[in-house]
Amino acid sequence: MRAVRFHEHGGPEVLTVEEIPRPAPDADEVLVDVDAAAINPVDTYFREGGYDPGELPWIPGSDCAGTVAEVGADVDGYDEGDRVFATGLGNWLQGACAEYAVVPESHLAYLPDGVDFETGAAIALVGVTAWQTLVDACSLEPGERALIHGGSGGVGHVAVQLAAATGARVTTTAAPEYHDRLRALGADDVFDYRREDLEDAVVEAGRPDVIVDHRLDDYLSFDVDVAAQSARIAAMGNTDPAATFENVPQCRAKDVSVHHVSMFNTPDFGAVLGRLANLLEDGDLTAEVADTYHLVEVADAQEAVMSESFLGKLVVTP
Numbered sequence: 001m002r003a004v005r006f007h008e009h010g011g012p013e014v015l016t017v018e019e020i021p022r023p024a025p026d027a028d029e030v031l032v033d034v035d036a037a038a039i040n041p042v043d044t045y046f047r048e049g050g051y052d053p054g055e056l057p058w059i060p061g062s063d064c065a066g067t068v069a070e071v072g073a074d075v076d077g078y079d080e081g082d083r084v085f086a087t088g089l090g091n092w093l094q095g096a097c098a099e100y101a102v103v104p105e106s107h108l109a110y111l112p113d114g115v116d117f118e119t120g121a122a123i124a125l126v127g128v129t130a131w132q133t134l135v136d137a138c139s140l141e142p143g144e145r146a147l148i149h150g151g152s153g154g155v156g157h158v159a160v161q162l163a164a165a166t167g168a169r170v171t172t173t174a175a176p177e178y179h180d181r182l183r184a185l186g187a188d189d190v191f192d193y194r195r196e197d198l199e200d201a202v203v204e205a206g207r208p209d210v211i212v213d214h215r216l217d218d219y220l221s222f223d224v225d226v227a228a229q230s231a232r233i234a235a236m237g238n239t240d241p242a243a244t245f246e247n248v249p250q251c252r253a254k255d256v257s258v259h260h261v262s263m264f265n266t267p268d269f270g271a272v273l274g275r276l277a278n279l280l281e282d283g284d285l286t287a288e289v290a291d292t293y294h295l296v297e298v299a300d301a302q303e304a305v306m307s308e309s310f311l312g313k314l315v316v317t318p
């Protein structure tokens with residue numbers, strides 16, 4: 001099969017497309033004929049070596065959608081030909097930027113018939129992350145207010161929809177060109193993150209009970225300043241490794257809690273993907289695919305996810 005691989009850590013130039021043997025699934029795994037895989041910022045951390053994915057050479061790509069081509073001896077939930085989507089790959093498990101990917105049964109769910117493979121791949125990792133932050137870390141309830149920083153991002157645009165589907169009021173931030181589309185996805189209040197009076201605008205919209213923060217080093221103190229009493233912050237990303245509170249007594253007074261989330265720690269990927277599939281089937285959730293790339297263009301896609309502005313996700317079609 002054709003697969004993107006890197007044999008050493010480094011820049012996008014270490015990614016090459018190679019002809020390698022098609023892998024066989026172990027007893028608890030299925031082989032997926034990949035129709036689409038998605039690009040995530042974490043692919044670049046594994047490639048650069050900031051995170052250690054496993055023993056090189058390595059195939060990047062954390063999520064995929066496609067058709068089951070082969071099932072392991074102990075797999076009883078899936079058959080050849082089933083449409084599926086998966087995540088949790090590319091870290092400890094070889095990734096999905098290839099014609100086929102081996103996936104543990106626990107990392108899969110059925111993809112509803114009406115949902116195309118690109119959407120399935122695009123939503124897997126970011127959908128599970130949105131679920132882990134809003135539902136598991138923060139127990140978001142109907143009628144509460146959620147603040148989603150960076151609503152046009154991969155995680156952001158799904159978190160906006162998931163929070164809205166939960167019955168929460170949604171505040172989000174994004175560049176102005178995305179505001180109308182974010183309102184259409186369910187945001188109640190959308191603000192330019194470059195606004196000088198952003199804090200006032202967020203507070204005026206309603207102090208958030210739940211905050212999803214993908215840039216902790218920029219926003220941790222902001223979060224506490226705008227937070228409602230007993231707010232929960234889901235900490236999912238940063239650009240600088242250090243992030244601090246400027247006013248710890250305020251955290252105590254507001255009884256603020258911070259829960260650091262790693263998508264790869266999700267105890268049951270398949271269960272969360274199954275819930276996302278229900279929402280996809282009912283039309284309550286979708287993934288916006290901003291651009292698609294071929295296997296030979298994965299280096300360009302990894303560069304683009306870190307440097308270009310777009311709403312939604314970048315997808316690879318092998």
Ligand SMILES: NC(=O)c1ccc[n+]([C@@H]2O[C@H](COP(=O)([O-])OP(=O)(O)OC[C@H]3O[C@@H](n4cnc5c(N)ncnc54)[C@H](OP(=O)(O)O)[C@@H]3O)[C@@H](O)[C@H]2O)c1
Binds near residue numbers: 129149151262
């Ligand atoms: N902990 C986890 O499990 C987990 C899971 C997934 C992702 N993450 C991390 O979370 C971050 C976001 O991931 P992603 O997949 O959503 O990335 P993404 O698709 O690249 O989205 C990032 C978003 O941040 C926006 N942004 C840039 N500067 C901003 C600012 N100053 N204030 C607010 N928003 C700003 C970008 O908007 P513009 O287009 O306008 O620049 C873009 O929409 C990454 O650091 C990623 O590694 C963590």
